[in-house]
Amino acid sequence: MTGAVGYTLPNHRESEVKPHRLFVALAIFGIASLSHAAVSPVLVIHGGAGVIRRDMTPAREKVVRAAMTLALKNGYAQLKAGKPAPDVVAAAITVLEDDENFNAGKGSVFTHDGKNELDAAIMDGNTLSAGAVAGVRRIKNPIQLARAVMEKTPYVMLSGDGAETFAQSIGMPLVNPSYFRTEERWQQLQKALKEDAAKQPHADVETAKHFGTVGAVALDVQGHLAAGTSTGGMNDKRWGRVGDSPIIGAGTYANSGCAVSATGWGEFYIRTVAAHEICMKVTQMRVPLKRAAAEVINQEIPSMGGNGGAIALDADGQISIPFNTDGMYRGWIGADGVPHVALYGDEDDGTAELPAPADSAE
Template structure:
């Protein structure tokens, strides 16, 4: 009995130390993995797929896209180099593209039939299979951060519309006026789409109906642009994106990363489709369709005709082929993209496994894409 009483304080001390260690681990999950290896960090990105050809791309436009894609790669790479997690890296990378008017995500997102910018995003942690997503939001500057906040600060996976916006506001995320997302080029694309629809040209997604008049551009933004145009040409820094100007285009952005702790993560963000209506949501915010990450297989981010990517559960299908069929990443990804094509859809994806293997298949004319490896070697590609 005396021996037991003597051991009891030691046992309590041991339990206390264990609890403290567990708290520390929760605060810094990366530190729990003692097998850190900076030599394996890898980041892959995409900025959308579609009819992207040299014929409809000016040298100035190509230069602008390459610069932003390279910037996104360097930002994410910097996070990984400093010991940041794959989650930190994909969020930071996607935010760069959300803040650029060149892509269909965040500022520069396409317009709905009613003249709004409705944004979707999702993120997933390959280590824990935690995930978060938002859909149909109009006031959160960086939807990808809203998606991560849903994952980390709520018991849910997906939030939509005004509820998601209220949650983001309560959690201290940056809220902006809807006019922040406006760009003249995207607004003109909406007007062209509506004009085409009113001309009784069948739309691939919607039954032709009498289209509502497009919403007017925000007064302050419109006035600013007109003043600068009068001074001589288009506004300084203004660039007409070659998206939706030749065939069907998808400017969705995404990133997948492998950190030095061996963990994968994926993130995707989009404005959807020009002239979308009825609260349409594509694959980007749907876990398993447009985004998926699992340390046991791969991390995937997709871009393309969302309805087909949802029906084919593209992101999860690749992981399943690897997990159950023992297929290597590239084979699994290509087989799934082929499946999308057989259904009648088009687009592409980026993928990454824990060995640092990369895949970037697509069945369209082009896809904005790039990667960077641990040694700093990087490449940005656009055309097929």
């Protein structure tokens, strides 16, 4: 907000300005009245990182881009309507969970035993509230159940049958496990099982064990952040394996200054507490967002043998989308209201030189 003599208070931090300090500032500068300044909202999404090369069929690419564009538009419409960041994150992720082209919800990969086990998490950076579910098999939209855990229970994470019992207790319907079956994912499992039997490494992205996840981070008009992630996990995973996506701090994290959703080889994101580390670099060490994200995703994780990517957003609306794989499904929408989507590593996603977000007065 700008006073009569040109003094500017940082609008993204209004909630942190103590009342008596604000009063003193107003008295010193003789400001007779104030106008409430709104933050320019931003939404960033991802649909997984991996060996994403330009051999995708035109029809498949068109469908993937359309789904990501729809997720961005749906989420941004809620941002413009003044909805809080967790609403926006859940709405965008739900679109991707409902599309079988992503490894989350409908398009989830199979476990070694031929089942679908889904994980999701959401975190409100304003309150540090969080909710997560792991290993659910009958929840159409795990991100919605994760949000219910955050809002309706004293817990952070519920798993398996217990999570589904909770879903029923709040009136959330369960779906038949067959809902998640797609022929493409089934064939990916069959190929992986043959390679397992022959003691061969998984040969390509379609059978890779750490392929795909969806996520979103959002900055709302109040200057609050949220992050969410949803995944079907690893193709051919065993023994109830849970990756980083539902673990707060590993694959999903948000606070007042930073929000991160990750995608990649989850074991390495867990061991580095990747999402939390990025945000701590930003909020505690005052490292610029792009540098903080790059240090974790493009240096620390690869140095340990892992790979993947992340989307990160700070309270000033700055975006970072680092990844160390051939490609990453990614997209963002900001003040201009235009959705930007990119898939390949050599594709300009529009975030290389983003202009500083402009504030808009109400």
